[in-house]
Amino acid sequence: MNSREPVSTHDESVAAEHWDLGAVVGGLRAVRDRWREAQGRSREAGGREFPSRDALATVVGQLCGALFPMRLGPADLRQESEDFYVGHTLDAALNGLLEQVRLELAYQARHGDVDEQAIRRQAIQVVREFAATLPSTRALLDTDVEAAFLGDPAARSVDEVVLCYPGILAVIHHRIAHRLYSLGVPLIARIVAELAHSATGIDIHPGAGIGHSFFIDHGTGVVIGETAVIGNRVRLYQAVTLGAKRFPVGADGSLEKGMPRHPVLEDDVVVYAGATILGRITIGEGSSIGGNVWLTHSVPPGSHITQAGLQHALAGQERSAPWPR
Numbered sequence: 001m002n003s004r005e006p007v008s009t010h011d012e013s014v015a016a017e018h019w020d021l022g023a024v025v026g027g028l029r030a031v032r033d034r035w036r037e038a039q040g041r042s043r044e045a046g047g048r049e050f051p052s053r054d055a056l057a058t059v060v061g062q063l064c065g066a067l068f069p070m071r072l073g074p075a076d077l078r079q080e081s082e083d084f085y086v087g088h089t090l091d092a093a094l095n096g097l098l099e100q101v102r103l104e105l106a107y108q109a110r111h112g113d114v115d116e117q118a119i120r121r122q123a124i125q126v127v128r129e130f131a132a133t134l135p136s137t138r139a140l141l142d143t144d145v146e147a148a149f150l151g152d153p154a155a156r157s158v159d160e161v162v163l164c165y166p167g168i169l170a171v172i173h174h175r176i177a178h179r180l181y182s183l184g185v186p187l188i189a190r191i192v193a194e195l196a197h198s199a200t201g202i203d204i205h206p207g208a209g210i211g212h213s214f215f216i217d218h219g220t221g222v223v224i225g226e227t228a229v230i231g232n233r234v235r236l237y238q239a240v241t242l243g244a245k246r247f248p249v250g251a252d253g254s255l256e257k258g259m260p261r262h263p264v265l266e267d268d269v270v271v272y273a274g275a276t277i278l279g280r281i282t283i284g285e286g287s288s289i290g291g292n293v294w295l296t297h298s299v300p301p302g303s304h305i306t307q308a309g310l311q312h313a314l315a316g317q318e319r320s321a322p323w324p325r
Helices: 007-017 020-038 053-067 080-110 117-131 134-151 158-164 168-182 185-199 307-320
Strands: 241-243 276-278
Touching: 020 158, 020 241, 053 080, 053 134, 053 185, 080 117, 080 185, 117 134, 134 168, 168 185
Parallel strands: 241 276
Antiparallel strands: none
């Protein structure tokens, strides 16, 4: 038979027999049942339990278009129809978001008495509050775009920054995700953040608090942890990590959640490529942290920390240390 000819239905059914699909499907069902039983979930619960990554990707794309219609909206959009497009797109985005928020709130309440009407009312309130923040989100993003344009001599226009810079794409997602995180839907917020992470290689937890005029240059490999606090006019370069130094463990041996464990960067801090800053330490206002620095202690305002400087300081500590006995 010519290899380019379509496979017939008969051939497909014969091929399926080779895989013993009935046994595979049954085995997968048994594994799912064991997992659900261990998690205290009923197999008879019905419909989808969790927000959909694909649905949220559509919602975020619509929100990006509504926030920057002449840059991230449709190619044939004209300014005279801008408001109509924004209204139509937001209506679709917010209705799509409503269903995802309803799913997350139902998931959060799954171990209690689930009142579907109460959950829907709560979901409507969350989405209403989120919608009300969109003008301030756009205003905040304008400061980020301007910071990128002013901070990169290669940038020819603010339009280029919005259209091309992965750091701006990641920050748009973060501003959206952080609002949702603050409104009590952390799973949706995390999915939104991971959409940007997949697209840009920039990993910003939606819980991180970030001030205005924030710029990530190049960006690939940047990691910003959940409890990081970043001030205004801060600039990061690629492969910077704002991470945890250690993870507190509770009495039962499990990791404690939500404890402040990531750095605080005050206003006007610059962190160059490859620097790693760990723990709940404070980088003082106006400080500059050089490339590839590994930093686990606070530094005062106006500090200039380099790898060579740290090595010199450590060598001095070793010379002054008493001989071990």
